[in-house]
Amino acid sequence: MMSWTEDQPMVSIKDVHKSFGDLEVLKGVSMDIMKGQVICIIGPSGSGKSTLIRCVNALNDIQQGSILVEGQEVNDPDLDKLELRKKVGMVFQQYNLFPHKTALQNVMMAPIQVLKQDKAEIEKQAYELLKKVRLEGKENSYPGELSGGQQQRVAIARSLAMNPDIMLFDEVTAALDPETVKEVLVTIKQLAEEGMTCILVTHEMGFAREVADMIYFTDRGVIVESGPPATFFDEAKDPRTKEFLSQIL
Amino acid sequence: MKSIPGINSKASTDFAVLKPPARNQVSHWHPNSTSFTRWLSELSILNCFLFILLAFVFSSLAFAQSNYTTTDAVDALFRWMPFLLKSGFFFNILISLLVMLIGTLTGIVLGLGQISIHGWLRKLCWAITQFFRNSPWLVLLFVVMLAFPFQIEIFGLTIPVPDWLKAVIGLSLPIMANVSEIVRGAVISVPSGQWEAAESLAYTRLQTLWQIILPQCFKRMIPPWMNWYAILTMATPLVSILGVEDVLKLARDATEAEGNHPELLMPFYTFVLVLFFIYCYPIAKLTQRLERKFSVKG
Numbered sequence: 001m002m003s004w005t006e007d008q009p010m011v012s013i014k015d016v017h018k019s020f021g022d023l024e025v026l027k028g029v030s031m032d033i034m035k036g037q038v039i040c041i042i043g044p045s046g047s048g049k050s051t052l053i054r055c056v057n058a059l060n061d062i063q064q065g066s067i068l069v070e071g072q073e074v075n076d077p078d079l080d081k082l083e084l085r086k087k088v089g090m091v092f093q094q095y096n097l098f099p100h101k102t103a104l105q106n107v108m109m110a111p112i113q114v115l116k117q118d119k120a121e122i123e124k125q126a127y128e129l130l131k132k133v134r135l136e137g138k139e140n141s142y143p144g145e146l147s148g149g150q151q152q153r154v155a156i157a158r159s160l161a162m163n164p165d166i167m168l169f170d171e172v173t174a175a176l177d178p179e180t181v182k183e184v185l186v187t188i189k190q191l192a193e194e195g196m197t198c199i200l201v202t203h204e205m206g207f208a209r210e211v212a213d214m215i216y217f218t219d220r221g222v223i224v225e226s227g228p229p230a231t232f233f234d235e236a237k238d239p240r241t242k243e244f245l246s247q248i249l
Numbered sequence: 250m251k252s253i254p255g256i257n258s259k260a261s262t263d264f265a266v267l268k269p270p271a272r273n274q275v276s277h278w279h280p281n282s283t284s285f286t287r288w289l290s291e292l293s294i295l296n297c298f299l300f301i302l303l304a305f306v307f308s309s310l311a312f313a314q315s316n317y318t319t320t321d322a323v324d325a326l327f328r329w330m331p332f333l334l335k336s337g338f339f340f341n342i343l344i345s346l347l348v349m350l351i352g353t354l355t356g357i358v359l360g361l362g363q364i365s366i367h368g369w370l371r372k373l374c375w376a377i378t379q380f381f382r383n384s385p386w387l388v389l390l391f392v393v394m395l396a397f398p399f400q401i402e403i404f405g406l407t408i409p410v411p412d413w414l415k416a417v418i419g420l421s422l423p424i425m426a427n428v429s430e431i432v433r434g435a436v437i438s439v440p441s442g443q444w445e446a447a448e449s450l451a452y453t454r455l456q457t458l459w460q461i462i463l464p465q466c467f468k469r470m471i472p473p474w475m476n477w478y479a480i481l482t483m484a485t486p487l488v489s490i491l492g493v494e495d496v497l498k499l500a501r502d503a504t505e506a507e508g509n510h511p512e513l514l515m516p517f518y519t520f521v522l523v524l525f526f527i528y529c530y531p532i533a534k535l536t537q538r539l540e541r542k543f544s545v546k547g
Contacts, residue, residue, distance in 0.1 A: 085450065092445065092446065096442035096443060097446075110451065114450060
């Protein structure tokens with residue numbers, strides 16, 4: 001971990017295998033993500049894309065292979081999961097905001113309770129983050145009083161408050177109304193433009209094409225095809241990719 | 250020589266019990282017939298009530314000749330009321346509060362044990378919970394009464410353990426088990442996404458539990474917890490069977506001191522019932538209201 005430098009991949013996934021009981025969901029997946037890159041993972045449901053990014057912050061463990069995050073091996077029984085998760089932020093499909101806390105408190109909780117940072121400073125930062133995700137004036141609203149898109153943006157702000165190096169987005173627009181999808185995507189795009197390293201699992205092809213540096217298409221636990229958006233979307237070679245894209249686009 | 254049937258003379262078969270039961274004989278009254286017990290066993294609950302009521306009225310009529318009237322009984326009750334309330338009923342309340350305190354604290358620990366990541370601890374706590382949840386309270390009381398020493402010696406100090414304290418411990422066991430289940434149920438009712446979100450924000454398991462999960466459980470736990478308090482309060486007269494001087498025991502003592510007139514029974518025990526009702530009914534109402542309030546807000 002000490003030896004990691006910025007010219008090396010920030011996240012390096014090598015030959016990762018993952019099973020739930022007898023069901024093998026990842027069958028040897030490899031990819032490298034450099035600092036500042038935005039990676040989109042697409043593919044049919046059940047192809048293991050969510051599982052893959054959940055392995056990156058050790059929410060799921062892997063049976064075989066290696067995941068290096070800034071040089072730190074994730075597939076290690078002695079892994080300090082808390083240190084890893086301080087570097088890797090995650091946003092979920094179902095937002096998972098803490099319903100008993102206001103938007104502002106949701107953003108402030110982890111930095112205060114986990115990072116033990118100064119409360120006054122965090123509060124200032126939390127206001128700025130909520131402003132950044134365009135939720136000024138909603139600081140004191142409870143999650144139940146916010147729309148899906150607003151809740152998801154609070155969730156993004158909550159992750160950013162930990163000041164992570166990498167952000168994982170697990171189908172973050174899949175539970176939203178079509179009208180509110182855009183407001184969340186705009187926020188993610190803004191993050192990407194600021195140089196945040198992002199790994200997204202998404203079904204938003206237009207967004208992937210616009211924002212991603214690399215697209216990975218997974219099916220049945222393996223990466224079928226990958227490439228920069230222009231090549232991937234216009235010159236797909238594998239028949240499975242072609243079939244998937246023809247159904248979506 | 251006196252003839253003894255079956256010994257020195259022919260066995261007589263006049264007795265119905267020795268004969269095979271003949272259908273038409275059962276309905277006829279006969280000193281040795283089993284028809285009375287059969288009739289009694291076939292009584293419905295309503296008939297039993299009527300029967301007890303009849304017995305009550307007849308005995309009252311019999312005693313009426315001793316010039317003790319219901320008015321006398323009510324007068325006696327009024328004289329005893331302050332004593333029954335202060336020395337009796339308040340003691341029941343004190344017992345219920347102590348039991349609830351001990352039962353809640355131990356129950357929370359046991360409930361958290363039931364969601365431990367250590368399998369052996371989880372199983373142990375589950376077993377303890379199930380055992381005390383499914384045991385009759387009175388039996389538990391007897392066991393604690395008999396199993397506990399009447400005094401404990403710690404560092405040369407002799408601390409007496411009075412019966413009422415044993416009763417408190419005995420009643421605390423089922424409350425502990427039920428609070429344990431309330432805690433476990435409330436924790437598992439929180440969606441797993443909450444755990445994952447906290448985990449991904451680098452919370453430890455303990456931090457997640459205390460900062461994220463339990464605060465959400467608190468509201469859900471209040472109504473069932475209050476419900477158990479009401480049930481417990483109504484169960485406190487059980488301790489009178491073990492000689493603890495609660496309101497029921499004192500009511501019984503009072504009626505005896507007043508000469509054991511049957512007229513005393515209804516006023517005295519009705520008074521005890523009313524005391525419990527006045528105390529427990531508002532709790533039940535409040536529980537209901539909180540349940541409704543929390544279910545709307547989610």
